Amino acid sequence: MKDTERLRRITQTLALIAVNPYFVYFASRLTYQGGLKGVCVPGLNCYACPLTVFSCPIGSLQHSFTLLSPRVKGSVSRAFASFFYVLGSVGLVGAAVGRMPCGWLCPFGFLQDLLYKIPTPKLRLPAWTRWGRYGFLVFLVALVPFLTATSWFSRLCPAGALEGAVPLKLVPPALPLPPSGWFLWLKMAILAFFLLWFVLSSRPFCRSVCPLGAMLGPCNRFSLYRMAVDERSCTSCGRCREVCPVGIDITEDPDSADCLRCLRCRKACPSGALRAGFKIS
Amino acid sequence: MRVKAWRGKKSSVSWLVLALCALAVGISFIWEGPRTVYVHAVIICLDCIGLI
Numbered sequence: 666m667k668d669t670e671r672l673r674r675i676t677q678t679l680a681l682i683a684v685n686p687y688f689v690y691f692a693s694r695l696t697y698q699g700g701l702k703g704v705c706v707p708g709l710n711c712y713a714c715p716l717t718v719f720s721c722p723i724g725s726l727q728h729s730f731t732l733l734s735p736r737v738k739g740s741v742s743r744a745f746a747s748f749f750y751v752l753g754s755v756g757l758v759g760a761a762v763g764r765m766p767c768g769w770l771c772p773f774g775f776l777q778d779l780l781y782k783i784p785t786p787k788l789r790l791p792a793w794t795r796w797g798r799y800g801f802l803v804f805l806v807a808l809v810p811f812l813t814a815t816s817w818f819s820r821l822c823p824a825g826a827l828e829g830a831v832p833l834k835l836v837p838p839a840l841p842l843p844p845s846g847w848f849l850w851l852k853m854a855i856l857a858f859f860l861l862w863f864v865l866s867s868r869p870f871c872r873s874v875c876p877l878g879a880m881l882g883p884c885n886r887f888s889l890y891r892m893a894v895d896e897r898s899c900t901s902c903g904r905c906r907e908v909c910p911v912g913i914d915i916t917e918d919p920d921s922a923d924c925l926r927c928l929r930c931r932k933a934c935p936s937g938a939l940r941a942g943f944k945i946s
Numbered sequence: 947m948r949v950k951a952w953r954g955k956k957s958s959v960s961w962l963v964l965a966l967c968a969l970a971v972g973i974s975f976i977w978e979g980p981r982t983v984y985v986h987a988v989i990i991c992l993d994c995i996g997l998i
């Protein structure tokens with residue numbers, strides 16, 4: 666299991682650097698304004714982060730819903746263009762590799778993996794909490810922004826607080842930000858809650874909250890990259906479930922929408938019963 | 947060898963979804979492509995996360 670984990674740490678670290686390489690900000694105090702900002706990454710990385718050069722797919726999707734809102738006039742065609750663009754981009758990734766970016770690339774997933782290593786008593790998440798991420802997608806990313814024309818998911822998002830609000834407050838941009846009121850404290854309280862949860866439970870945000878996980882997860886059912894169980898080799902020893910960061914039994918459903926395709930189970934299986942790879946035809 | 951969720955599964959669904967998503971991205975370019983995403987990310991994302 667060590668090899669897979671080491672490789673995963675390397676890809677997660679490289680992805681973190683590749684998505685947030687704009688250290689010029691510290692000298693210029695101006696955020697990146699180039700064309701890459703129009704590209705959504707397959708992971709949760711705040712587009713308000715002063716170091717990032719890419720966009721967040723969830724923030725962008727949510728913005729499409731605010732543009733569709735009856736409170737915003739004359740923006741329907743922009744909303745649809747943005748919808749098609751964002752959903753198409755996420756769908757391309759999902760259809761190719763399913764939820765694999767969650768296991769191997771996403772910076773917020775990486776943070777959860779690291780914090781969970783802190784030795785403390787751990788809390789198991791009940792399986793029903795997985796429905797939370799669909800609720801956040803439908804209500805906070807779509808319905809509430811549509812009704813209020815305000816990006817409520819991003820306002821409350823702990824990734825936005827950690828990668829956007831904290832660095833921008835510590836190293837302010839050239840055009841100074843207005844003074845922060847109680848809302849910044851609310852954001853910090855939400856962030857603190859999640860950071861503590863990341864120490865106590867394995868990947869709780871990915872399992873229960875993340876709307877991008879909710880979109881990519883069902884793609885595991887039909888993506889070109891698949892996992893499978895050789896039922897004759899499997900001895901039902903349960904080792905795969907023990908090591909799984911999201912606590913699922915891959916032998917029951919190799920296409921589970923919860924699976925991050927991290928491949929810890931495949932490496933841990935003593936009888937080599939788990940397969941993973943691209944099935945092109 | 948019996949392999950759960952591997953054999954008998956057609957990759958045609960994957961290819962179909964890939965084609966539809968590529969089409970969706972292509973169609974977005976008839977309007978403006980990533981322009982709205984870009985403008986939002988560059989200009990208004992600070993408002994979006996509640997900083998301004």
Ligand code: SF4
Nearest residue numbers: 767771774871875878
């Ligand atoms: S589910 Fe987790 S790993 Fe996947 S995009 Fe969301 S935060 Fe990142």
Ligand code: SF4
Nearest residue numbers: 909924925927928930
């Ligand atoms: S089932 Fe295996 S690949 Fe999927 S999340 Fe669990 S350990 Fe990772």
